Amino acid sequence: FADRDGVIWFDGELVPWRDARVHVLTHTLHYGMGVFEGVRAYDAGDNGACIFRLQEHTQRLQRSAKIMNMPLPYSEEELNEAQRMVVRENGLKEGYLRPMAFYGSEGMGLRADALKTHVIVAAWEWPSYMSPEAIELGIKVNTSSYTRHHVNISMTKAKANGQYINSMLALQEAIRNGCDEALLLDPEGYVAEGSGENVFVVSNGVIYTPELTSCLDGITRQTVIRLAEECGYQVREKRITRDEVYVADEAFFTGTAAEVLPIRSLDGRTIGEGRRGPITTRLQSMYFDVVRGRSEHHLEWLTPVEDE
Numbered sequence: 001f002a003d004r005d006g007v008i009w010f011d012g013e014l015v016p017w018r019d020a021r022v023h024v025l026t027h028t029l030h031y032g033m034g035v036f037e038g039v040r041a042y043d044a045g046d047n048g049a050c051i052f053r054l055q056e057h058t059q060r061l062q063r064s065a066k067i068m069n070m071p072l073p074y075s076e077e078e079l080n081e082a083q084r085m086v087v088r089e090n091g092l093k094e095g096y097l098r099p100m101a102f103y104g105s106e107g108m109g110l111r112a113d114a115l116k117t118h119v120i121v122a123a124w125e126w127p128s129y130m131s132p133e134a135i136e137l138g139i140k141v142n143t144s145s146y147t148r149h150h151v152n153i154s155m156t157k158a159k160a161n162g163q164y165i166n167s168m169l170a171l172q173e174a175i176r177n178g179c180d181e182a183l184l185l186d187p188e189g190y191v192a193e194g195s196g197e198n199v200f201v202v203s204n205g206v207i208y209t210p211e212l213t214s215c216l217d218g219i220t221r222q223t224v225i226r227l228a229e230e231c232g233y234q235v236r237e238k239r240i241t242r243d244e245v246y247v248a249d250e251a252f253f254t255g256t257a258a259e260v261l262p263i264r265s266l267d268g269r270t271i272g273e274g275r276r277g278p279i280t281t282r283l284q285s286m287y288f289d290v291v292r293g294r295s296e297h298h299l300e301w302l303t304p305v306e307d308e
């Protein structure tokens with residue numbers, strides 16, 4: 001992945017992809033204290049490539065840094081510009097963006113004083129995270145044997161690098177079990193989220209999703225709640241148990257990478273008809289229209305990468 005053409009925004013400058021390097025004593029590489037985002041740009045027809053909910057992603061990066069006590073050396077505007085620039089300069093029509101702030105190699109102590117915060121933004125083509133069958137039929141999920149983070153151990157509102165050890169363990173276990181994704185429970189045993197997605201269930205026409213206590217405040221989650229409410233659906237945030245998911249009519253994940261992804265089964269129990277349900281279908285298709293500017297609603301969520 002390192003040996004390819006293109007440019008990466010690195011501490012305020014565009015550098016050739018192959019030259020965007022760090023030292024082996026990079027602090028974040030050792031202890032995982034860093035913050036990042038996953039952002040997407042879509043081909044929005046006449047508006048060209050547009051970044052979806054850029055401001056919200058940048059603001060979450062800033063909040064993550066604040067939680068982790070990392071000083072961010074760039075303003076919100078500079079970070080937004082950097083993201084527009086990498087999509088534009090790499091000639092991408094659609095793509096995935098990875099802004100990340102990490103500590104440099106100025107020292108190895110846990111005190112983390114006198115460390116410099118470095119920031120990169122990379123962008124690359126990433127057509128679809130899931131296969132067309134998965135988007136339509138849904139994926140197989142298992143409840144993870146790994147618990148999601150406790151709010152007072154690593155905190156859950158920061159999209160911090162080290163948090164993803166837990167996600168990777170859960171995802172690898174799910175794949176070993178013949179599933180596509182994991183559902184993680186919070187330390188009290190209630191449904192939290194997927195390895196990189198928020199989760200929703202539909203029962204009797206009402207849409208439910210866990211409260212934010214031990215999951216990430218997903219921007220796709222916010223988007224889907226808004227779209228669902230605008231369609232007149234009731235959306236309730238509440239504690240959800242794994243057996244409520246077993247007997248739900250529909251279930252789906254949301255995330256920048258996963259978009260709106262139906263869940264076909266959990267722990268071998270078929271959910272609903274075992275394929276994408278009607279409410280999931282409607283929300284998924286609205287989501288795809290909104291991100292690509294095919295709907296006149298919420299054009300304010302799209303930021304063109306080209307200057308007007």
Ligand code: PMP
Pocket residue numbers: 038159167193194195196197198215216217218219220221254255256257
């Ligand atoms: N939960 C976790 C743990 C995630 O990594 C992600 C992906 N960022 C999400 C939820 C979904 O967040 P978003 O919709 O902002 O991508």
